[in-house]
Amino acid sequence: MRGTEKIARRYAKSLMKLCEDYRYNYDDAGNSIENLIETLKANEELMSVLKSPIVTKEKKIDIFSKVFQVLEMSEGLQKFVEYLIINRRGDILENIYFSFSEMVDKKLGRAKAKVKSVVSLSIREEGEIKQFLEKALGKTIEIEGDIDKNIIGGLWIQVGDIVFDGSVRGFLFHLKKKVINMEM
Secondary structure, three states, X not given: OOHHHHHHHHHHHHHHHHHHHHOOOHHHHHHHHHHHHHHHHHOHHHHHHHHOOOXXXXXXXXXXXXXXXXXXXXXXXXXXXXXXXXXXXXXXXXXXXXXXXXXXXXXXXXEEEEEEEOOOOOHHHHHHHHHHHHHHHOOEEEEEEEEOHHHOOEEEEEEOOEEEEEEHHHXXXXXXXXXXXXXX
16 A cells, blocks of 8 residues: 555544544545535635645634535534545545445445446446345445446456456456467
């Protein structure tokens, strides 16, 4: 794990603790942080203020207090972001958010499944895949569908580190390995 990721995980753990101490809903807190990140991405000036070593911490906090009001962030989350600003960690807010989301999903027994197919899946097909994965993994699954013509046919599914490769491309790859091993 790289240095930034380690630091982001530490702050994400602090954010988890903050949610527990203030009895904030994890998803609501995550949505608030995500809204702030989206606001920063949409406003380059605001992002440059956050990252600027020239703008004082006090000025940054003053500017962001107005942003917090517009976004209707809770007081605890405002203090958390202010703490990041004071410690010059505002630039890793998105990394903190991703780590926090992973921790929340793990704590609540949720997982995201990336599903690749050649064509869009029907609602019924998505439901069947979701049901299969939930039964196999014992977690609540959220499907993130993606169309990928490179898999040729079938499905490619990834949940965390687990990969289910039922694609034609995967089959052909394994068949090729077997044929090469038989020639030797």
